[in-house]
Amino acid sequence: MAGARCSGCGGWSGRVRGSCLRFPADFPVAGRRVVLWLRVRRFLCEDVSCGRRTFVEQVAGLTR
Numbered sequence: 001m002a003g004a005r006c007s008g009c010g011g012w013s014g015r016v017r018g019s020c021l022r023f024p025a026d027f028p029v030a031g032r033r034v035v036l037w038l039r040v041r042r043f044l045c046e047d048v049s050c051g052r053r054t055f056v057e058q059v060a061g062l063t064r
């Protein structure tokens with residue numbers, strides 16, 4: 001997606017501020033342990049009244 005919704009105010013932002021690696025909790029697949037490396041983008045919230053200046057995008061079903 002070109003942007004993400006801020007977890008603080010719900011506003012939409014397309015201003016990427018960088019990225020980082022996240023390691024969601026490991027979970028088994030077909031009985032085997034799986035380690036997931038997930039690169040997510042950090043966005044700048046464009047709402048000046050929002051308490052969050054930046055936020056990390058969420059991946060549906062994987063992070064929250």
Ligand SMILES: [Zn+2]
Pocket residue numbers: 006007008009010011045046047050051052
């Ligand atoms: Zn915000």
